[in-house]
Amino acid sequence: MSENFKILIGIVLPLLGTSLGAGTVFFMRGEMRPFVQKLLLGFASGVMIAASVWSLLIPAIEMAEEQGGAAWLPAVVGFLLGMGFLLLLDSVIPHLHVNAEKPEGKKSSFGKSAMMILAVTLHNLPEGMAVGVVFAGMRTGSTVMSAAGAFALAIGIAVQNFPEGAIISMPLVGTGISKRRAFSYGVLSGIVEPVGAILTILLTSMIVPVLPYILAFAAGAMIYVVVEELIPESQSGEHSNVGTIGVALGFALMMILDVALG
Numbered sequence: 001m002s003e004n005f006k007i008l009i010g011i012v013l014p015l016l017g018t019s020l021g022a023g024t025v026f027f028m029r030g031e032m033r034p035f036v037q038k039l040l041l042g043f044a045s046g047v048m049i050a051a052s053v054w055s056l057l058i059p060a061i062e063m064a065e066e067q068g069g070a071a072w073l074p075a076v077v078g079f080l081l082g083m084g085f086l087l088l089l090d091s092v093i094p095h096l097h098v099n100a101e102k103p104e105g106k107k108s109s110f111g112k113s114a115m116m117i118l119a120v121t122l123h124n125l126p127e128g129m130a131v132g133v134v135f136a137g138m139r140t141g142s143t144v145m146s147a148a149g150a151f152a153l154a155i156g157i158a159v160q161n162f163p164e165g166a167i168i169s170m171p172l173v174g175t176g177i178s179k180r181r182a183f184s185y186g187v188l189s190g191i192v193e194p195v196g197a198i199l200t201i202l203l204t205s206m207i208v209p210v211l212p213y214i215l216a217f218a219a220g221a222m223i224y225v226v227v228e229e230l231i232p233e234s235q236s237g238e239h240s241n242v243g244t245i246g247v248a249l250g251f252a253l254m255m256i257l258d259v260a261l262g
Contacts, residue, residue, distance in 0.1 A: 006147060007135045010154040011197035014131055015190045018124070021165020022186025024183065025179045025251045026173075035242055040163030041234035042246025047160035048127070048222045048230070049247070050254035055153040056108040056133060056219035060112025062144045063137070067209065072213035081213075086126065095119035112186065113175055120168045120189040123229055126221030128196025133214045135197070152261035156254045161190065169197035178188030189222050190246065 057075055065071040092107035096115035103115050110118070135155050137145030171185035173179055200218075204211050234243030 006151075007139070007201070010135050010151055011128075011131055011182070011194045011201075013151075013154040013158040013237030014124075014127060014161050014193045014197075015187075017161030018165040018190030018193070019149065019187045021162040021167075022169040022183045022190075025169045025182050028166075028170065031112070031157065034237065035239050037167060038234045038243040040167060040240050041230050042166055042243035042248075043233060043250035044160040044246075045097070045226045045230040045243075046077075047156050047254045048250075048252025050251045050258065051130065051153055051156055052219040052222045054255060054258040055149065055156075055216040056130060056215045056222075059134075059137065059144045059149075059216035060218040060219070064142065064212045067212070075216045078213040079217025079220035079223075082217040082222075083224045086122075086221045086224035086228075089122055089125075090224075091121055093118055095122055109189075113172055115178060115190050116171065117185050119190050119229075120164065120186075120212070123225040124161075124164075124190055124192050125196050126156040126218055126225060127161070128193035129200045129214075130218040130222060131157055131193065132200030133204060133211070133218050137211055137215070139201070139205065140208055142218050148261045149258065155261075157193075159253065160250060165190065169238045181248050184245065195235045248253070 057079065060078060061071050061077045064074045090104065094103055094104055094105040094110055094115055095118040096103040103110075110114075131150075132153050133152040134145055138150045165186045168189055169182045173184055174183035177185070181189050199213065204214055229242070231247075234246065235239070
């Protein structure tokens with residue numbers, strides 16, 4: 001199997017996870033129970049936190065050590081830039097989070113369904129970047145980034161995208177949209193991931209020394225999504241302890257994947 005084909009499989013895996021999750025609209029009746037939704041939101045948070053540390057920040061530090069200079073500098077600078085970038089997008093792009101009453105970002109004439117899709121698309125972008133940058137690192141031949149480690153991250157993101165696909169598609173059905181359209185919108189929200197991955201790979205291949213910064217940038221963007229969106233939603237109202245359990249399960253699974261496979 002050629003390296004390019006492996007990369008193609010890796011960057012498509014997260015979209016596959018989102019698509020399978022969105023497909024649950026054809027089998028589930030009614031809206032998703034808050035208990036289940038909070039568990040899945042917490043699970044996604046745990047996966048993203050663990051992925052940010054083991055798959056992105058630690059490799060960024062180790063890669064910077066290989067290049068010489070202050071090992072912490074790329075990790076800190078990239079992380080803060082990633083947080084700032086998502087903060088900017090969050091402030092500009094009109095979107096509506098699940099269970100939220102008021103939209104965020106600039107005022108627009110978009111409907112509720114469109115803004116819910118934009119919210120998921122917004123937080124899928126850093127996941128695509130994360131997958132892209134680890135495969136870019138693998139292509140450079142760095143001893144820090146292995147094919148197994150890159151696939152561990154892709155698999156972890158795909159696993160947590162499954163519940164996310166369901167979380168975005170099920171509420172859309174509740175707004176009166178047909179199940180087929182809700183599924184299509186769920187898949188559409190995940191397309192940004194392979195697109196973000198491809199763009200990141202292309203950028204990194206042109207400027208290899210910047211790889212540690214991009215690794216940390218993706219980590220910062222992912223942590224922003226967790227802190228700004230996923231954890232608050234999993235902890236609001238009743239069953240907040242279920243969200244916490246979900247974080248623990250997601251974190252443990254991603255840690256196992258990264259350590260065992262990476």
